Amino acid sequence: AQTVTQSQPEMSVQEAETVTLSCTYDTSENNYYLFWYKQPPSRQMILVIRQEAYKQQNATENRFSVNFQKAAKSFSLKISDSQLGDTAMYFCAFMKPGNTPLVFGKGTRLSVIA
């Protein structure tokens, strides 16, 4: 079974600074998908970024980028120019190929400080 580990329960960052959230996973699959979801205080789950394991290029979405290290089974999220609205719980998630459920890590609570 796949597992996802987020080793940082809480983090904080100053507004406009850069922060990196860590995620490692365990799988025997060669092809899969990785995601970061954001859950702000409203509790809505919002997709931040997606990475396909067969793509070597790291995904980027505006201020959000990932560092995907397939051999190390590592998938970190970098948030540049942090904004107060980035304050949220961030969940790393794994998905096998095909029409399959997500496996989530326990989340990292990020606070952006003015």
Place this chain on the structure above:
Amino acid sequence: DSGVTQTPKHLITATGQRVTLRCSPRSGDLSVYWYQQSLDQGLQFLIQYYNGEERAKGNILERFSAQQFPDLHSELNLSSLELGDSALYFCASSAGTSGALNTQYFGPGTRLTVL
């Protein structure tokens, strides 16, 4: 707005009761997933439907059941409720095909409180 809708937003009920949570997927999505988010268990997959058929089961209790209707909306039925069933229940939908189209988009959730 993800395009996934869930009703009701909040539900308060008593132990032993039965409730029904409803989800409408994004237009065109065939797959619906139900997840439970509780403080101690994190986000856990409950059950998945694809085009009306059960596709996968996760940590779903026997007291819980679900179905997906011909119009693709889904309902999650929770019965003989216990205090420990209090949680946020999310529905997510995806196209149900392969590749990036299988990205799951979440509804706003239903907060269930069992007193």
